[in-house]
Amino acid sequence: MxxxxxxxxxxxxxxxxxxxxxxxxxxxxxxxxxxxxxxxxxxxxxxxxxxxxxxxxxxxxxxxxxxxxxxxxxxxxxxxxxxxxxxxxxxxxxxxxxxxxxxxxxxxxxxxxxxxxxxxxxxxxxxxxxxxxxxxxxxxxxxxxxxxxxxxxxxxxxxxxxxxxxxxxxxxxxxxxxxxxxxxxxxxxxxxxxxxxxxxxxxxxxxxxxxxxxxxxxxxxxxxxxxxxxxxxxxxxxxxLKRPHVWLELISRYRLELSAAPNFAYELCVQQTTDEQLARLDLSGWRWALNGAEPINLLTLEQFRAKFSAVGYRATTTCPVYGLAEATVYVSGIGEAAPAARSVDAVLLEKDEFVPLGEAEKHADAHELVSCGPVRDYAIRIVDADSREVLPEGRIGEIWLRGNSVGSGYWRNEAESRRVFDVETACGDGGYVRTGDLGVLYEDELYVTGRIAETLEVGGRRFYPHHLEREVAALLPKAVAVGAAIKVGGPVGSVVLVQELRGRYGRERLAEIAEQIRACLHRRLGSALGGVVLVRRGAVRRTTSGKVRRVEMRELFLDGALEPLYSDLSPAADPAAPLIA
The missing domain is CATH 3.40.50.12780 (ANL, N-terminal domain)
Structure with missing residues (x-):
């Protein structure tokens, strides 16, 4: 076949x-x-x-x-x-x-x-x-x-x-x-x-x-x-997008066995499906709920399973996947098994080390990473993006892939095709595509940690923007929507969070929200925190699959093209601040 x-x-x-x-x-x-x-x-x-x-x-x-x-x-x-x-x-x-x-x-x-x-x-x-x-x-x-x-x-x-x-x-x-x-x-x-x-x-x-x-x-x-x-x-x-529960009704009424969506779609279903809508569902025939196209949030997986288990949704239905357009789409996934997740040391993660913590070692600063399963149909290497050295298990690097699903290159873009497709490792092993994604192989399963172009290299430390954004979302779940953590400034730089709000607030409450966010992120970033910009719902640019366009948000911020409801920025991070000679 x-x-x-x-x-x-x-x-x-x-x-x-x-x-x-x-x-x-x-x-x-x-x-x-x-x-x-x-x-x-x-x-x-x-x-x-x-x-x-x-x-x-x-x-x-x-x-x-x-x-x-x-x-x-x-x-x-x-x-x-x-x-x-x-x-x-x-x-x-x-x-x-x-x-x-x-x-x-x-x-x-x-x-x-x-x-x-x-x-x-x-x-x-x-x-x-x-x-x-x-x-x-x-x-x-x-x-x-x-x-x-x-x-x-x-x-x-x-x-x-x-x-x-x-x-x-x-x-x-x-x-x-x-x-x-x-x-x-x-x-x-x-x-x-x-x-x-x-x-x-x-x-x-x-x-x-x-x-x-x-x-x-x-x-x-x-x-x-x-x-x-x-x-x-x-x-x-x-x-x-108008009525998220209709997707679940489609799966229920037409007995779909496989359906795929980005992480944000599962979040919307958890947030917006009413008890009356829930009662009409039968998700017992759904065998593979593919979740991909953006960093997968373990909390979303758990909340979705908890909410819909009463109507037949099983833990083994959840199928975290990894894919990209350069490899047609699908690269790896779990299959019919409960997804694995690891609590890893956040400080070591900043140093590109993937160190799982035991139950007794878990603490508030640990990060939960979800496995995207084994990579079966590709040769996979985790590579240092600069030296092209292949990294051992437990080290985070760029994901490189080789296989029959990998496209033949970019249309009319020879320079970028040479950079990304049919590349060789330092030891001369060739035919790979560079994904631009960071990840790690651990016990033969792939954990994707983020995008190279979006990581926040500040003061010799590497921060993942979605980790910072999720901390704020967990802190103020009723007040904030999607956020974009971006780096501004020179080589040392600082981090600014552009944060959408749910609802309307007076200036006093906006100041309180900004201060709460600042305190939350300062604990993680220290002096690297440049400030907070609060914006209306819909101001943070996203792709069609729900991924935050952080590079574009950085450009909008630096160009002064955002229309903030409230901003709290240090002078070094404020693009409107006068330069001091």
Whole structure:
């Protein structure tokens, strides 16, 4: 099923022949009323051939086509139509609904040089307005549900192999501008196989959720059931964001066995699911609750299990995972076993040493780190990012990976591809991709500690921003939302916390909150604390998967582009303070 020598097209054509009447993709428009749009494997194959034949009248194999759809069956038709045609699909957010999405899709269109954008008839006016606003008459928009598509029998299978590019998958842009990773048919098949083996999934697995299909997590969640002959059930991301419990209702009503989401999604479900909504759920069929795409919080895992255990959720359902766009998506995970967590010495962690504490040794300054399980389908090395020396177990360094799921490089970015892909360790062991993530192998399991570009190197010590942010969240859970810990200043530097607040407060209360945060962080950072900036909800920039864009927040802070409700900064950290000669 997951032979690396075959293409996605070959596998799906086989499904159309052998299990053609089985549902392949279901878009649920209303969970309560079970209103849905569904495609069987035969219908999906038929429609993909029609889209492919239509595209080949306009676009040559190997060229790029932008896909600007909401999550749903129309996206899947277009995506597979590109793959059937040997054309490179470029999933992107709809260029509407906010400057962030417009900017991201505009950058992707420029980077790929796409001359065609596929969309739906309902989204066509917004796409046309975007193209007109950019002055791009060279890009043709096509609404695949409105134009006359070619006959399915007009399609002829082009030469498509495991090495044929399938899509350009853009990184989330947490620490840099998004980069397009070239993902082949073989990468997609291999990665689905890795997730299949790790979870122990079966043929016909039911998977799905709300992850956007232009995001690597969404693509991974789609490909596993499609390539294994299962069913993928989807809801729109905005439905989840407005009513998080609907995601759980989807899992309950459609008996989904696997569903993936970032850590923040589980937090929202804990915070916002009412007792009445909880009573309607049956999560006993959920076998793999994948949690990834940002540092995993042990407290979130425990709170989620405690809240939903009454409706069938099991400790073994929780599946912390690690992945990244450069490796298609999935790298490691726990499977059906209760996740492991280690309390480690915080002071030694600052020195890149992973030292678990025994029960008698635990103290308030310990950090809880969650295992992302064994790495099965890759060669993995933990490497000193500067010297490229391979580090022993227990030492924290950059995670390097080698395997069949690793993409072939960044699109039209040779310099960055040379820096990141096909790199060698100091001893000459090559073929690795540098992840930019810090982690450690301990007892054959991977613990991810943070991102190199986001760590706070201050006074010879390394702080992880999410640890500081979580301390503040634990201190003031009702008052604060998401925060961003950033470094400002020169080589010595100091740390500033940009902190969102829940609700409205008078100036006196804002001052009290700032002082409480300052006292909390001063205990950890000492003289390295530069101050606190309190901002409105939504001011902290995040990626589509919920990761805090700390590098961008630092730039906004230094540019004076934030609009603080209250700030308490030392002169050395205040970008508006006059320089003293």
């Amino acid at each position: 997951f032979q690396q020598s075959v293409s996605v097209t070959e596998i799906l054509r086989g499904h159309a022949e052998w299990i053609g009447d089985q549902q392949a993709v279901v878009l649920v428009e209303d969970v309560a009323e079970a209103r849905q749009d569904a495609l069987t494997y035969s219908q999906l194959d038929h429609d993909a051939r029609r889209v492919a034949a239509t595209l080949l009248e306009r676009v040559a194999p190997g060229e790029r086509v932008l896909l600007a759809y909401p999550s749903g069956t129309e996206f899947v038709r277009a995506f597979l139509g590109c793959l059937y045609a040997g054309i490179v699909a470029v999933p992107a957010p709809l260029p509407a609904g906010g400057n962030h999405y417009m900017k991201r899709t505009t950058g992707i269109a420029i980077d790929t040089g796409a001359t065609t954008v596929l969309t739906g008839s309902a989204q066509l006016p917004a796409v046309e307005a975007w193209l007109e606003g950019q002055g791009w008459s060279h890009i043709t928009p096509l609404a695949t549900d409105a134009i006359e598509l070619a006959d399915a029998d007009d399609w002829a299978l082009p030469h498509i192999g495991a090495d044929t590019p399938a899509l350009i998958q853009y990184t989330s842009g947490t620490t840099t501008d998004p980069k397009g990773v070239v993902i082949t048919h073989g990468n997609l098949v291999s990665n689905a196989g890795a997730l299949w083996e790790a979870t122990g999934a079966h043929e016909g697995v039911r998977s799905g959720g709300w992850a956007p299909l232009y995001h690597d997590m969404g693509v991974g969640q789609l490909m596993l059931p499609l390539l294994s002959g299962g069913t993928c059930v989807l809801i729109a991301p905005m439905v989840f």
